[in-house]
Amino acid sequence: MKICVHGIGYIGLATAALFANAGHDVVGYDPNERLVSELRAGNPRTTEEELRTFVLDALDNGFEPADEPVEADCHLVCVPTPYDEESQMADLAYVEAAGRTVAEYLRPGDLVILESTVPPGTTEDAFASVLENSGLTAGEDFALAHCPEMVLPGNITYEIVHNDRIIGGIDTASTDRAVALYEPLVEGAIHRAPDATTAEFVKLTQNAYRDVNIAFANELARVAHDYGIRSRDAIALANVHPRVDVLQPGPGVGGHCLPIDPWFLGQSSDSLDIIESARRINEGMVDFVAELLEGEVGPLAGTSVAVLGVAYKGNVDDSRHSPGLRFADLLRAVPAASGTEAEATATDGGQTGHDTGVDVRLHDPYVDDHDGSLGLVDLEDALRDADAVVVTAAHDAYRDIDPKMVRELVSRPLVVDTLSCLDANAWRDAGFDYVEV
Ligand SMILES: NC(=O)C1=CN([C@@H]2O[C@H](COP(=O)(O)OP(=O)(O)OC[C@H]3O[C@@H](n4cnc5c(N)ncnc54)[C@H](O)[C@@H]3O)[C@@H](O)[C@H]2O)C=CC1
Ligand SMILES: CC(=O)N[C@@H]1[C@@H](OP(=O)(O)OP(=O)(O)OC[C@H]2O[C@@H](n3ccc(=O)[nH]c3=O)[C@H](O)[C@@H]2O)O[C@H](C(=O)O)[C@@H](O)[C@@H]1O
Structure with a gap:
């Protein structure tokens, strides 16, 4: 044909x-x-x-x-x-x-x-x-x-x-x-x-379901944090039940499908409720990551943060609706501490350096930034003198990073692993404070 x-x-x-x-x-x-x-x-x-x-x-x-x-x-x-x-x-x-x-x-x-x-x-x-x-x-x-x-x-x-x-x-x-x-x-x-309308509805239902399930996992992550326990252990144990299958928490939901398909589903209906809440919860996970970071380093103004991963998920090159980029935007919106050099550059439109309170260094081994619009830097440049390393995409390349090499470069040994993709013991053995979502 x-x-x-x-x-x-x-x-x-x-x-x-x-x-x-x-x-x-x-x-x-x-x-x-x-x-x-x-x-x-x-x-x-x-x-x-x-x-x-x-x-x-x-x-x-x-x-x-x-x-x-x-x-x-x-x-x-x-x-x-x-x-x-x-x-x-x-x-x-x-x-x-x-x-x-x-x-x-x-x-x-x-x-x-x-x-x-x-x-x-x-x-x-x-x-x-x-x-x-x-x-x-x-x-x-x-x-x-x-x-x-x-x-x-x-x-x-x-x-x-x-x-x-x-x-x-x-x-x-x-x-x-x-x-x-x-x-x-x-x-x-x-x-x-x-009919065709049902087929369209089904496709959107699948993605909205996944988004809601991830939101549930993300909410559990926040709740578990309040109890001082590890949400991933709890989810793994809950999932041994034959009728429970909770997904994994993370820095939020990216890609150009899960974050938008729930809105397509509700476009001609006023009845979205849990689906809408799920969107809010998932979008809000970058705030939770920032809270975790702040809990370790104190006020973020004046810090340097290496954000590893601007792809929307591990091992892909697509950065649309990426949690890593959303997190970077959030950090960039932190006002400079008063009386600092960064505050001075903020008033000159950033001509002389980074113009916010946080020096954000973005890295991703897969995402193409040939026109420089994302501002990606080499891994070493991202890590050098950083106060924290935040992993926002579970790339295999990040699992393979030697934490001892990272320790040599950063100024403070703190890693926030939003997807629990690193070998926590190896990072702790290398002297890092290891925090996960
Ligand atoms: N990427 C994914 O994982 C999935 C995507 N989808 C859906 O499939 C559709 C396509 O998505 P992608 O392939 O990811 O998009 P894409 O952006 O990779 O590719 C779309 C292509 O369409 C071309 N195009 C634009 N206007 C055109 C026109 N008038 N005539 C012919 N070609 C035109 C563009 O130049 C582009 O190459 C979207 O509706 C998306 O939501 C569904 C399931 C999975
Ligand atoms: C129902 C379903 O599984 N939909 C798939 C989805 O592909 P996509 O790559 O967007 O899905 P994904 O792997 O769940 O990733 C989406 C986002 O969710 C995050 N994520 C995923 C699983 C999880 O347990 N926790 C979590 O936080 C990912 O990190 C990522 O940011 O959306 C695709 C699409 O519609 O484009 C669809 O074809 C795929 O089958």
């Missing part, structure tokens, strides 16, 4: 490769010409080795990256769906733009699948009506379904094949067509949703 994938970023690229490797004739259209030419040259943008191999195999199998769309039997849309903080609504501009493009190439009998994560109702309402600019009618002249993507970043090559899938069409025939497309290449089960 001829398939045109619209948007070959993280999800679209893996999806295009999945179909190409299964023998379909796949064109991956993306308006980002640089991305397309890198792919044509055999350089997929990914730090996941298995994904790189999967995509290179697909290119060998005829997958064609393109900066122009084409006519196809199936159009698969995998474009971004950001959250607009101002309107507190999903920004559907990319979905609508892709829909307008598909409409130009749409022929009677084609199948259109929306994979992007969207608020309930989008496929049947906004997306269908843009596609109908073609003069064709959804359900009558072309099939239309939502097939949400559920892969875990970091494990996409395995999960894109092995995960169960939910498919909901705007009518039974659309669902049948979409199921028939995925069934031969997916090893997980395919579940038919009663």
Whole structure:
């Protein structure tokens, strides 16, 4: 079958490769010409080795990256769906733009699948009506379904094949067509949703559930701290019960899915309560980390803090909605102590040095900062003379750091391990005060 994938970023690229490797004739259209030419040259943008191999195999199998769309039997849309903080609504501009493009190439009998994560109702309402600019009618002249993507970043090559899938069409025939497309290449089960809106709702439910579960763990971490016990020991023991499965606390929830999908879910409803509280709890974890830090070093003004990890989680290169960056912002908002040099620089707009009370040094071995916008520094520069080391992403590279090397560089041996990813005994043996969330 001829398939045109619209948007070959993280999800679209893996999806295009999945179909190409299964023998379909796949064109991956993306308006980002640089991305397309890198792919044509055999350089997929990914730090996941298995994904790189999967995509290179697909290119060998005829997958064609393109900066122009084409006519196809199936159009698969995998474009971004950001959250607009101002309107507190999903920004559907990319979905609508892709829909307008598909409409130009749409022929009677084609199948259109929306994979992007969207608020309930989008496929049947906004997306269908843009596609109908073609003069064709959804359900009558072309099939239309939502097939949400559920892969875990970091494990996409395995999960894109092995995960169960939910498919909901705007009518039974659309669902049948979409199921028939995925069934031969997916090893997980395919579940038919009663309609496209339910499929959208299910995807958002999964991420909101995970966000709420993590918020519960984060709340337990605060409560356990009040009792002077280790929350992770308590959670591990609670989880021995066959019907209890609490996730792990941390510096908050990042990425571009868990922090925004709960808002998509509630976009046209006034009934969010626990889901909304979970968002507040998870966003507030950086304040708790700051409290832990303050409990050790006293007032933060005047301190130097190495923040290790601006990726939103371990071993990924994505820094969207990153707890590490949110924590850095919080530290940068600490006013300089009066009468200090830092206070003086604060009044000159920071021209002569760091302009806040805390000297924040950010490091991440995976995140690309080629334009310098994040201000990442080398590990040694981050650690040199630091008053505290705060680990905010559980990268393997951090687990492997030798605490004795760190001890040589820092001015004060304090580490706050927000994800409990370090070897606590090794750090204590190296002379560190070890604090965890
Ligand atoms: N990244 C993830 O782990 C997951 C993402 N999703 C959802 O999948 C969707 C895509 O996400 P990602 O692949 O991560 O985004 P991405 O930002 O990596 O890739 C999106 C691509 O779409 C392209 N694009 C923008 N406008 C376009 C248009 N009009 N026509 C064709 N291409 C266009 C962009 O240039 C970009 O390359 C989003 O809705 C996201 O929420 C769902 C599950 C997992
Ligand atoms: C229900 C579910 O597992 N959703 C997945 C999720 O991927 P994502 O990488 O965002 O999830 P994640 O690994 O839970 O990480 C999200 C955030 O939550 C934090 N986190 C995660 C687990 C935990 O016990 N504690 C915790 O604090 C992580 O550090 C990270 O900051 O969202 C993806 C998406 O929708 O994009 C989805 O495809 C994935 O399957």
